[in-house]
Amino acid sequence: MSDIHTVVLVEGASDRSAIEALAKRRGRDLTAEGISLLAMGGATNIGTYVGRYGPLGRDLRLAGLCDAREEGDFRRSLERAGLGTDLSRSGLEALGFFVCVADLEDELIRALGTAEVERVVDAGGELSSFRTLQRQLAWRGRSTHDQLRRFMGSGSGRKIRYSGPLVEALDLDRVPRPLDMLLTYL
DSSP, rough: OOOOEEEEEEEEHHHHHHHHHHHHHTTTTEEEEEEEEEEEESSGHHHHHHHHTTTTTTTTTEEEEEEGGHHHHHHHHHHHTTTTTTOOOOHHHHHEEEEEEOOOOHHHHHHHHHHHHHHHHHHTTTTHHHHHHSSTTTTTOOOOOHHHEEEEEEHHHHHHHHHHHHHHHHOOGGGGGGHHHHHOOO
């Protein structure tokens, strides 16, 4: 990590995979640029990583991506590290931290549309599994968008398996705002 000057803190491996895929599509090599993407194993670990890599630790430039429900954890950890007080969402963004509404999968499904996400799931060989979920009593009558979010969140490794292919399927003019802003910040 000696050549690293920026650490991007993300909740999990699926977020890291999506950022890597978008950077590649835009012709960027983040590692060569001195940028490290760290999957923290959950948003509740943000304080540990900000302490380790932020101003009280290695004093590296920080950035990140989180889900809306984790925004408070990120805000409090950045404030404790001395990176601001009473941070608003725009304050977080000024520090390089961007919030997904509700989560990255939601952002990608909205950007692609459900038909395109189903095409990606089909290419991944799991369309029949998705159709099974749609027939389940608890999911009948729900929007395809909500069903796809649930599908992405169920099954071991599914978020990781699909985050890259979903980003690869994006029209580069329709990249979800948090991903676009993060890559621009970097």
